[in-house]
Structures are given as structure tokens and as C-alpha cells.
Amino acid sequence: MADTVNNAVEPRLDRRGFLKGCTMAAAALGLSEAMIPKMVEAAASAERPRVIWLHFQECTGCTESLLRSSHPDLARLLLDIISLDYHETVMAAAGHQAEQNLHETVDKHPFLLVVEGAIPTKDNGIYCKIAGKTAMDILKTVAPKATAIIAIGTCATFGGVQAAAPNPTGAVGVQDLVSGKPIVNIPGCPPNPVSFLGTVLHYLTFKKLPALDKLNRPLFAYGRRIHDHCERRAHFDEGRFVENFGDQGHKLGYCLYKVGCKGPETFSNCPAVRFNDVDVWPVSVGHGCVGCTEPNFWDTMTPFYERLPNVKIPATGIIDSADRVGKTVLGVTAAAVGIHAVVGIGKRLIKGKSEE
Amino acid sequence: MATYTKHHCWSLLLRLFHWMFALSIVFLVVTGFYINDPWTNTMIEGSAAWPMANMRYIHYLAAYVFSAAVAIRLFLYIFGNAQERILDILPVTGRNINNLFMTLMQYSYISDKHDERLGHNILAGLAYLFTFIAAIVMIISGFYMLFPEAPFWEGWGLALFGSQQFARYLHHILMWWFMIFAVIHIYLCVWNDVKEPEGLISSIFTGVKFKHKA
Ligand code: HEM
Ligand code: HEM
Ligand code: SF4
Ligand code: SF4
Numbered sequence: 001m002a003d004t005v006n007n008a009v010e011p012r013l014d015r016r017g018f019l020k021g022c023t024m025a026a027a028a029l030g031l032s033e034a035m036i037p038k039m040v041e042a043a044a045s046a047e048r049p050r051v052i053w054l055h056f057q058e059c060t061g062c063t064e065s066l067l068r069s070s071h072p073d074l075a076r077l078l079l080d081i082i083s084l085d086y087h088e089t090v091m092a093a094a095g096h097q098a099e100q101n102l103h104e105t106v107d108k109h110p111f112l113l114v115v116e117g118a119i120p121t122k123d124n125g126i127y128c129k130i131a132g133k134t135a136m137d138i139l140k141t142v143a144p145k146a147t148a149i150i151a152i153g154t155c156a157t158f159g160g161v162q163a164a165a166p167n168p169t170g171a172v173g174v175q176d177l178v179s180g181k182p183i184v185n186i187p188g189c190p191p192n193p194v195s196f197l198g199t200v201l202h203y204l205t206f207k208k209l210p211a212l213d214k215l216n217r218p219l220f221a222y223g224r225r226i227h228d229h230c231e232r233r234a235h236f237d238e239g240r241f242v243e244n245f246g247d248q249g250h251k252l253g254y255c256l257y258k259v260g261c262k263g264p265e266t267f268s269n270c271p272a273v274r275f276n277d278v279d280v281w282p283v284s285v286g287h288g289c290v291g292c293t294e295p296n297f298w299d300t301m302t303p304f305y306e307r308l309p310n311v312k313i314p315a316t317g318i319i320d321s322a323d324r325v326g327k328t329v330l331g332v333t334a335a336a337v338g339i340h341a342v343v344g345i346g347k348r349l350i351k352g353k354s355e356e
Numbered sequence: 357m358a359t360y361t362k363h364h365c366w367s368l369l370l371r372l373f374h375w376m377f378a379l380s381i382v383f384l385v386v387t388g389f390y391i392n393d394p395w396t397n398t399m400i401e402g403s404a405a406w407p408m409a410n411m412r413y414i415h416y417l418a419a420y421v422f423s424a425a426v427a428i429r430l431f432l433y434i435f436g437n438a439q440e441r442i443l444d445i446l447p448v449t450g451r452n453i454n455n456l457f458m459t460l461m462q463y464s465y466i467s468d469k470h471d472e473r474l475g476h477n478i479l480a481g482l483a484y485l486f487t488f489i490a491a492i493v494m495i496i497s498g499f500y501m502l503f504p505e506a507p508f509w510e511g512w513g514l515a516l517f518g519s520q521q522f523a524r525y526l527h528h529i530l531m532w533w534f535m536i537f538a539v540i541h542i543y544l545c546v547w548n549d550v551k552e553p554e555g556l557i558s559s560i561f562t563g564v565k566f567k568h569k570a
Contacts, residue, residue: 265520326532
């Protein structure tokens, strides 16, 4: 059962690591220091919530970044505070036994559902099947019984790369299929493990889900634009930009706006929480944000090194930047105005001035 | 020798709208281009010139003037004088449909006949209405980018555009409409002023047009 699964993966965490993990999550949640003991207590003593983790159309990157990040503390803390009853990547059980664990939890216990990966809906969802059942069917049976659902990663939240145009399998996120259940979206490609852990710890400590924005993302992690708390922001306001990767501005750490940084339109805590215990995030190492926490980011944030998406004119095959299309249309307009004026003058020369 | 009478056509409020709108757009387009692709790039540190911050500041000041102008026009579409109300420019009455047709004929040099009326011709009126709607989209997408965390703008922005990036994209593309409109608009004002001695251009300053004495 669940405990066996836990112990097989990681031995239990020592107290120091446990406190460290709780403190990181508390900091991410913006809680005061005074809250940490309460959180530790809740994490240590509460009955461990059962969690079912479903994988659909995905690359397992979210799981990998959670478990194999250089935060062994976080991964172990997580496995300590929850009872992971079903998780295809890390569970010890296999085959019928695994299926049985799943059904047992779904039928007999309250549980939290975590979904990783998009759900294909085209052709009755046949593009993703597990144990002979489509992802759609599995979600349809499991979701209604869950206490709450956490969609982890941009695929499970907004469809991700599978849903990028032309979306051949009709992939969608969990919130497009499930209604009537509290859903928390933790988008990102992959999301920061701290954002996920913070959500779970918030749930354990306060017995409720954290406050969400209108896209169901927890405000503690997605409440602010990257651009509004980026360390290069002063360069932006002062007009100091990187023109090309590798130029002098780049070496001096100027703003990456002109090489396509999507920080101004992306909500996430990356500049504050950072990644992998070494305190980096893309902009700190000289690459713009690609906007991975936003809906349809594969369609609207590309080209990654341009500020805005290209304009596609249907049925002509024309794909160009908005400004080049705009200039062309404006030019044609000016030419048309010129022709109109010339025709008018010509007509007047031929027919003479009309009576007034 | 034709004789003309003076007709009061545009209220002071409409003329105020026009120039608030036109002038704010000039500033919005220039600063908008700068925001998209800041053409000054400096390596000077510590100068405290803040070109981007200032351009954005001017953009927002102009944006408030622009929004106020749009609010005035909305008011006038409902409560303005006979020429300013929305029904005067919609092709819903026989007279208006006929005007639309005659305007198209005249603009394409097929006919020389000018349908005399005090307010806008219907073709112009429809172009203005479309521009008015585009202006509302500019305002919603603009304020959504400016105050993304305010529930009101967040709600409307997400419902209409889906994401900040898409709002920005649309905001940028629609900018081109205002430039294209301005070219055609100013040309046709001059064209009409040449064709018809009603004092069209001065009417947007004085509010007065001249019509043939009946
Ligand atoms: C006709 C009117 C307007 C035009 C032509 C215009 C044009 C533009 C353009 C071209 C951009 C740059 C977008 C990009 O390519 O990145 C922009 C950005 C922006 N505009 Fe406007 N705009 C107009 C009205 C408004 C209004 C009414 C608001 C309301 C507050 C507004 C607020 C903004 C904001 C917040 C940005 C983003 C600036 C940033 O994040 O750095 N705009 N505008
Ligand atoms: C030198 C520049 C301009 C002149 C001389 C001018 C002149 C005029 C005139 C004479 C009218 C009334 C036309 C009619 O009866 O149909 C008018 C209306 C209008 N103009 Fe302009 N205009 C100028 C620039 C602009 C610009 C740059 C814009 C916006 C991009 C603009 C937007 C409008 C609009 C929206 C109306 C309709 C007013 C209404 O809603 O009733 N104008 N303008
Ligand atoms: S690097 Fe990106 S997020 Fe940072 S200030 Fe520049 S545009 Fe904004
Ligand atoms: S910096 Fe941008 S692209 Fe990178 S993880 Fe954060 S939100 Fe995603």
C-alpha cells in the first residue's frame, strides 16, 4: 500500500530537512515566520491525505522536476506528508495490483487528485489510453470522487504543447472537462516544485485551498507579472536593452525585452522563488522568459525571440510580423488614396468644373 | 450664384471629442511604437533619463484623454443632437440607405450627385462607428495590460482576449487601423471640402456647416 510506496522511494526525512522544506513553502506562500510551527505541526501530525496522481498526454517532466530537482528535501517532504496511493512513475505496484490500489482509493477514501498531462478528446479520446481506458474515461470516473483537483503543469492546465495549433488530438486541460470540483492550476513547463508544495501545505495547514486568480492559479505563486519583479526591470525603464544575444548589452545584463522576453505578459514567481537550489531563473542567466505559465503559450508566445506573434493571413500562406503587414496595408491605402485623387483630377480636366 | 445658410451642426462637446480623440491618437501611436520597439538604446548608466518609463507614462496620459473622449462620444451617441445620435448614421431608414448608396456612387466617380444632409454621410458614419468600437477594444485591452490584477479588468480581459499576450497582440494590430483610418479620413475630408462648398473642414472647429438655401 501507500506506505510501502513511500519507503521504497525515499527514506523518511530527518527533522532538519523537514523544517527546511516547510520554511521554503511558507516563504513561497508569503506566510510570516510565526506560521511555520503551525505548518510544521499540520504537516507532521495531520492524517496524511491520499493522493492519486494521473498521467495523461505528458512527458513526465513535471514529476521529474519535482522528484529529481536538487531539492531532495522538497521531494521527500512531499512524500512524507502525503500518501501517494497511485503514481505511475514512482509506485512500486504494477499491473493489476496498481489498478486495484487506484480503485480502492477512489471507491473507499477521500483523496486529492493530481493530474499531469493534457487529455485528448478527438475521436472519443483514443489518443491516450491506460489499462485499456481512455484518459477521458479515467478522468470521468476519478474526478467526481476527488475532494479537490490539482492540475500540475501547463499541459494539464491549458493543454500545453499537445494543444498547440493545429491540436491534432483535440487536447484540453482538466478544467475544460471537469466542473463542479475545486480545481487548482499550477501551470509551468515545468512548474516550480515550491508552487506545488506550497499548495499542498496550505491545504494541510488551513484545510482549504489557497486563494486563486481567475485562471485558478494560486495567487501566492502566480499573482504578479514576471516583469513587475524582475531584477532587470531598472534597465527596461531606463531604456537599456540587449539587441542581440552576446552583444555588449547582454554581457552587461541589460533587459531582454527586445530579444523577445515575455516577462511583461506572464504571471509567475520565478524571479522570487527561482530554481534548483542555485538561485537561478532564465532571465538571471541571460535568456528571456518564454511565458510558459500562460494559456496557449505555444501559440501566442512564439516566435520566442520576437515580442509578438506573427500574423497569419488565411488562404494566402502569408505569415509575417504585424508591423510588416500593417505597413503593407497602410502603403496600399495611401496608394489607393493617391489613385482616387488622380482619377478625380483627371475627370475634372476632361469634363470641366461642374456648376455650383 | 448660389446662396447658403448657416446651420449649427456639431455641439461643442462633439468638437471637443474630435480633437481629444485625434490628438491623443497621435501620441498613442508614437509612444505605442516606442513601447513595441524602443528605438533609443543607451549604454549610459546612472543618467536617470528613463526613456521607456516616460514613453509609457505619456502613453497612459494620452490613454486617459482617449478614454474620456470615447466616453463623451458614447454619451453623444445617445444624448447628442440630431446629427450626433447613433440613429442618424445607421443605414436603417430609407433616407439613410439611399444616402449610403449615393455616397458610394459619388466616391467612385460614377455619379456627381451629392445627397445633401447636415450630419455625416452614412459611409463616414459607419467608419466612425467601427472606429469607436475599435477604440473600446483598445481601452479594454490597454487597461487590462495596465491593471492586470484588478478584478474588473482581469475579468473582461480574460473573457475577451484569453491572455495578456493576446490582448497585447490585438492592441498592437488594431493600432494600424487607426493609422489607416486617419489617412483615408483626412483625405476624404479634403476631397469633400473641394467638391462641396459646405465648409466641412471648418465645421469640426466651428460646429457650423453651410447648406444651399432651400
Ligand atoms: C488608439 C489608441 C491606442 C494605440 C494606437 C495604442 C498603441 C499601443 C502600442 C502599439 C503598444 C505596444 C504594444 C506592443 O507591441 O508591445 C501599446 C502598449 C500599451 N498600451 Fe496602448 N494604444 C492605444 C490606447 C491605449 C489605451 C486606451 C490604453 C489604456 C490604458 C493603453 C495602454 C497600453 C498599455 C498598458 C500598453 C503596454 C505597455 C507595457 O506593458 O509596457 N493603450 N499601445
Ligand atoms: C487634420 C486632421 C483632421 C481633420 C481636419 C479632421 C476633420 C474632421 C471632420 C471635418 C469631421 C466631420 C466629418 C463628417 O461630417 O463626416 C471629422 C470627424 C471625425 N474625425 Fe476627424 N479630422 C482630422 C483628424 C482625425 C484623426 C487623426 C482621427 C482619428 C484617428 C479623426 C477621427 C474622427 C472621427 C472618429 C470623426 C467622427 C466624429 C463623430 O463621431 O461624429 N479625425 N473629422
Ligand atoms: S528581462 Fe524581461 S521580465 Fe525582466 S525587465 Fe526585461 S522584459 Fe521585463
Ligand atoms: S521564466 Fe517564464 S518561461 Fe521560465 S519558467 Fe518562469 S514563467 Fe516559465
